[in-house]
Amino acid sequence: MAQLMHITSDGADLTDRLEDLLQEFGIDVNDDEIDELALVPAFVLGGASVETEAHAHGDHMHVVGIRVTIADELQDAFYATLGQILSADDEEDGET
Ligand SMILES: [Zn+2]
Helix, strand or coil, X not given: CEEEEEEEXXXXXXXXXXXXXXXXXXXXXXXXXXXXXXXXXXXXXXXXXXXXXXXXXXXXXXXXXXXXXXXXXHHHHHHHHHHHHHHHHHHHHCCC
């Protein structure tokens, strides 16, 4: 299992390969305006799994981290599929 992205209150930590791929589609994760959480559904469609780290204080809770992982043997297919998902989004928006 390989980690693709880990989001905490300090920000998001992505693999270089994922950051480069997003960059190709004009998504700069270092831009404060980008909500990394909004990218998670596309990652899931690419075969990734999401693990939420949370703890409770009585009747309310804190989500302290969100980890996105992929099975080792699915890594190459994940990046290829994500590229297709992101280019399909571009066509829908009419933007490049
Ligand atoms: Zn707490």
